[in-house]
Amino acid sequence: MDTLSKRDRKVLIILIAGVFLGFLNQTLMNTALPSIMTEFHISTSLGQWLINGYMLVNGVMVPLTAFLIQRLKTRTLYLWAMAIFALGTLIAGFAPNYGVLIAGRVVQSIGSGVFGPLMNVVVMNLFVIERRGSAMGIIGLALNFAPTIGPTLSGFIVSNFSWRWLFLGVAPLIIIDLILAFFLLQNIGEQKFLKFNFLGVILSSIGLGSLLYGFSNAGDGSWASPNVWGFIILGMAVTMLFVWQQTHSHVPLLNFDVFRYHNFWVATLINVVLMAALYGGSLMMPLYIQDVKGDSALISGLALMPGAILTAILSPASGKWYDSYGVRKLAPLGMLVAAMGTVVFAFMSIDTPIWLPVAGQILRNLGLVMVLMPMQTEAFNAVPLSLMPDASAVFTTIRNVAASFGTAAMITIYSIVTNLHISGGMDGRAAQMEGIRMAYWVMTILMLVILAMTFMINDRKN
Incomplete structure (x- = not known):
């Protein structure tokens, strides 16, 4: 960020903080889900709406952001979005029942749905194409590190305090960012008076x-x-x-002309499969450690910590690798490593030592950090700046919906296989283990599919 003006650096730092807090809330519930399910006496399929509902509303909200980003000034849009996000966080933190908790999550996601697309558009305007990979790599600290650190932080809080502190502890950070944005945030780009x-x-x-x-x-x-x-x-x-x-x-809400650009639609398609595998895996590991092995939420969170740290360290480097080598060289290698890490989970059993899933998660994160932000940067680099709000909204919408679908699909596979084995007379924990293993086998296959799809991307010089 050394070539940016002081004003632009302030804008970028404030937006990165907002994106971090928004993405953190996507996965804070993963480790806490068993505790919340027990307190409110709800099933796994109903409990997953804490995660799936948040991402679903994001997916519904994001198409509107293409209009909002162009119609409203940067400062105005961000302040309103952050205020709504703060309100939802407080509602969830003080929720007296599960219905109010879900309502709080919905309000949260309405606000946070703006952060990602707005960030993408700002970065694409601030940086020349040769340095966008490095910039997106820095932003990867928020986009990649937040979802991976979420379960670890959640495990610590749930093991030592009430799950409500997952919201009440984050709320002051949201309010601080809102105050800083009010005094420091300035506008980027031009305002357009579009019809709704x-x-x-x-x-x-x-x-x-x-x-x-x-x-x-x-x-x-x-x-x-x-x-x-x-x-x-x-x-x-x-x-x-x-x-x-x-x-x-x-006067379309979304301009689908972005799909006329080859690398954009290929990168978007790859992200559909990638999100299904990524978010499904983030839900299965806590279920394995807490429900099958019987360990605490803290152990579940700590098991994810090494991979989260690796993601934080390598995110900026992955952006520089993209600028130097391109996604055609990075993505196949990354998906191969991620598939190797995923297949480790498919061979686990109830008695597997904890270090093995930790090692598998490290491999998964190592591979994914080489693919996630470089693939997103490749998609945006493929379209002109005039279509960037639409490209960002389309890409983010599809990514969020794919993540929600992946969570639902993996829960479906897990539930079906578990119930089949229970009906056949198998012990409950052993049946759950079979359901988790099958989910990871499906994710491994998805990783290999993505590996093959990466060769569809055209070289940037062409």
Whole structure:
């Protein structure tokens, strides 16, 4: 950031802090989920809405950010988003029941849904294309480190305090960032007075919401239920209608012309599969350590700590590697390493020593840090600056929805396999172990699929 002006550095630091806090909240619930489920007497499929619902609302919210980023000034948009995020955090922290807790998470995600796309647009405007990889690598400290440190921090808090401190402890940090933004944040880019596509917001909300609700209900294994296939069909139909409406509208909410750029749509497609594998894995490991092995939430969090530290150390370096070598060389190697780390979990048993899943998680994080931010940077570098708000919103929307789908899909696989083994007379913990192993086998296959897809990316010089 040494070539940036003092004003630009302040803007970037404030936005990075907001993105960090927003992404941290995506995974704070993973380790705490068993404790919350016990306190409110809810099932795994219902409990996952603390995680899935947060990402789902983000996915529904982000399409609107393409309009908001261009229509509102940077400072105005960020202050409103951070204030809403703070309000949701306080609601969740003081929630008297599970319904209010979910409501707080929804309000949180409405605010935090703005942070990522806004950050992407600001970075693409501040940095020339030759240095964007390095800049995105620095931002990777927030985007990559926050989700990996979340379960560790959550494990420590849940083991020593109430889960409510996951919200009440973060709230002061959010308020501090809000105050700093009020006094220091300035505007980047030009304001455009666009018309609002109300029908697009309605269609995207119904389509994406219905689709993810259906997949979430499938977590109980009841695929024959209308609450599963009915909402999935409705979601697919309305989402297709949304895409058609956007491509035929004079004032689209999202400009799908971004998909005319080869490397953008390839990188986006890779991220769909990548998010499904990444977020599914982040949910399975706490279930394995706490429910199967019977260890504490603190142990579960500490098991993720080495991989989180590695992510923090290598995120800036991965951006520099991207600027030097390009994603075509980084991504295949990264996915191979990530697949090796994932397959370790597929061979685990109840009696596996704790160091083995820790080693597997380190390998997973090592591989993923070589792919996540470089792939996102490649997607944005493929489109012109005039389409950057749309590219950022489209990419982030699809990424969030894919993450929600991945969580629901892995829970579905886990639940189905576990229930099948229990009905066959197997002990509960052993049946859970089989469900977790199957989920990791599916994730390993997804990693290998991504590895093959990386060769579809065109060389940047072409």
